[in-house]
Amino acid sequence: MTNPAEQPPLPTEALEKRRAQIYPVLSETDMRHVRRFGQERHFEAGERIYLAGQVPPGTLFIVEGRIAVYRNDGFSTDGLIVTLQKGQYTGEVGQLSDRPSMADGVAVGRVTAIVLSAEALRGLLVAHADLGALLIRSLILRSVALMEQNSGGPVLIGPPGHARSHALQSFLTANSHPYTVLDPQTDERAAALVAAEKPGADDWPLVICPGVGLRKNPSVPELGRCIGMLRHMSEDTVWDLIIVGGGPAGLAAAVYAGSEGLSVLVLETRAYGGQAGASARIENYLGFPTGISGAGLTGRAYVQAEKFGVEIAIPAPAGRLICDSYPLKVEMCGSLTMLKARAVVLSCGARYRRPALDCLKQFEGRGVYFWASSVEAQLCKQEEVVLVGGGNSAGQAAVFLAAHAAKVHILIRKGSLSSTMSNYLIERIAAHPNIELHTHSEIVGLAGDDDGLKQVRIRDARSNEESTCQTRRLFLFIGADPNTGWLEGCGVAVDRNGFIVTGDDVDGAPPCEAGDAEQDYVRSVRAQSTLMTSVPGVFAIGDVRAGSTKRVAAAVGEGAAVVAQIHAFLATAPRPD
Numbered sequence: 001m002t003n004p005a006e007q008p009p010l011p012t013e014a015l016e017k018r019r020a021q022i023y024p025v026l027s028e029t030d031m032r033h034v035r036r037f038g039q040e041r042h043f044e045a046g047e048r049i050y051l052a053g054q055v056p057p058g059t060l061f062i063v064e065g066r067i068a069v070y071r072n073d074g075f076s077t078d079g080l081i082v083t084l085q086k087g088q089y090t091g092e093v094g095q096l097s098d099r100p101s102m103a104d105g106v107a108v109g110r111v112t113a114i115v116l117s118a119e120a121l122r123g124l125l126v127a128h129a130d131l132g133a134l135l136i137r138s139l140i141l142r143s144v145a146l147m148e149q150n151s152g153g154p155v156l157i158g159p160p161g162h163a164r165s166h167a168l169q170s171f172l173t174a175n176s177h178p179y180t181v182l183d184p185q186t187d188e189r190a191a192a193l194v195a196a197e198k199p200g201a202d203d204w205p206l207v208i209c210p211g212v213g214l215r216k217n218p219s220v221p222e223l224g225r226c227i228g229m230l231r232h233m234s235e236d237t238v239w240d241l242i243i244v245g246g247g248p249a250g251l252a253a254a255v256y257a258g259s260e261g262l263s264v265l266v267l268e269t270r271a272y273g274g275q276a277g278a279s280a281r282i283e284n285y286l287g288f289p290t291g292i293s294g295a296g297l298t299g300r301a302y303v304q305a306e307k308f309g310v311e312i313a314i315p316a317p318a319g320r321l322i323c324d325s326y327p328l329k330v331e332m333c334g335s336l337t338m339l340k341a342r343a344v345v346l347s348c349g350a351r352y353r354r355p356a357l358d359c360l361k362q363f364e365g366r367g368v369y370f371w372a373s374s375v376e377a378q379l380c381k382q383e384e385v386v387l388v389g390g391g392n393s394a395g396q397a398a399v400f401l402a403a404h405a406a407k408v409h410i411l412i413r414k415g416s417l418s419s420t421m422s423n424y425l426i427e428r429i430a431a432h433p434n435i436e437l438h439t440h441s442e443i444v445g446l447a448g449d450d451d452g453l454k455q456v457r458i459r460d461a462r463s464n465e466e467s468t469c470q471t472r473r474l475f476l477f478i479g480a481d482p483n484t485g486w487l488e489g490c491g492v493a494v495d496r497n498g499f500i501v502t503g504d505d506v507d508g509a510p511p512c513e514a515g516d517a518e519q520d521y522v523r524s525v526r527a528q529s530t531l532m533t534s535v536p537g538v539f540a541i542g543d544v545r546a547g548s549t550k551r552v553a554a555a556v557g558e559g560a561a562v563v564a565q566i567h568a569f570l571a572t573a574p575r576p577d
Contacts (some may be wrong), residue, residue: 053211365454
């Protein structure tokens, strides 16, 4: 490695335009505040202080010396990002929760620094609001800049359009994590690795995780562990609150509960933000007159939750809720891990609804998609695509995709969008030259080959005639069903459509065998809690709750409201040994 002082920084537009915000220099007063929360450490010249893919010793605030920060692309670390000076500090937003670094840090000369653990860093942010705002802004911008440089994230190597590669890309994109995709037919380094590893048909894609190593065709949970989003969770820990689902409702509950001193664990199946996180633009959320992307809104909430010490595990699907003893237990899907909690919030939302079509499973991720992110937008550049659905999510996706695709065909069974979609979206669709609405229409068949989807068959409900549309991309936004199947056997009551009932809508006595005194206690607690389910200590919020308003703002409101009700329950609940 060459002398970092002689090596120019990587030229990136984001770094140059916002360098002062990304790498601010703290004042002497700020450094005095920092010193109260950390410990002074020394590092020798040339010492590798931290490495991409590994948990760093903490956030380092430089007192003397310099630290060279290098880009790590999975193969080498030969690109200098910045050389940090006295009064500057290391890290990205992941340092709020002790996650692996996304860059390498090397001491230039002897370095003296004040090192703050993740807990100490969060304490500093809360104690000094102005300094905290400066630090959080810079850490977020650093993560964004590293994403633009594809630094510190996994490298995916495989044939273009491979379904498994798409699934991993979608997961990383949805969670705002940097990654690089290399085609072994065009990239020499990827070709050399493939020649050495000789992967079989079931080994694609090859994935290099900085600091971890090579993985062949990893599952999404395996990739989550590689990048540090999914960490070991001890069965001995008793959390004050486990939240199942990291959409707007779950994140709101996490932020309020964490800020009020509760220990909180959030279990999310795919990506923070849920379905709202995939929305191209939310234009009716209070306080954002020009709109905000779902990823932008929920990404802020994710960082806010981490600021208050919330542990967010992704991908971590819950497999079973056990509520016949106390503390309550959540069994992780695919494992025998039992997580304990004094209270549980169900904000598990809904599952994407799938039409009854032959070959649908065959083409999922290879032409059939249930969301529209930047990954899918790149796939359909200058192509004609078909989108099925007439709700707001479908409208937002259509407008987003129309900026990339040659044409977007919207198919709905009804005669118009007026009863299912907001008026502002209807007007935007009508005005867009790239969007064509087909009423009284439905998909009745799919066709393709090993490369993916090639065409869809469409039936006109009025004439019963069928036609064929040549397309490689089909987007399905036909609604969702409540994600409550995993709750069977635990006593959480649901309505006839599978949504969880709460508060006064819960019928009868507690589901467990309880004495009169205990039943009276449960009834008194439930009378004060509009969001408690039929099981004491288990609450439901957001889209999965019966009678909820299916809007982002309503979900956030329920997430805030449930925390007060949790406090009331915990105040009288037995304390686990």
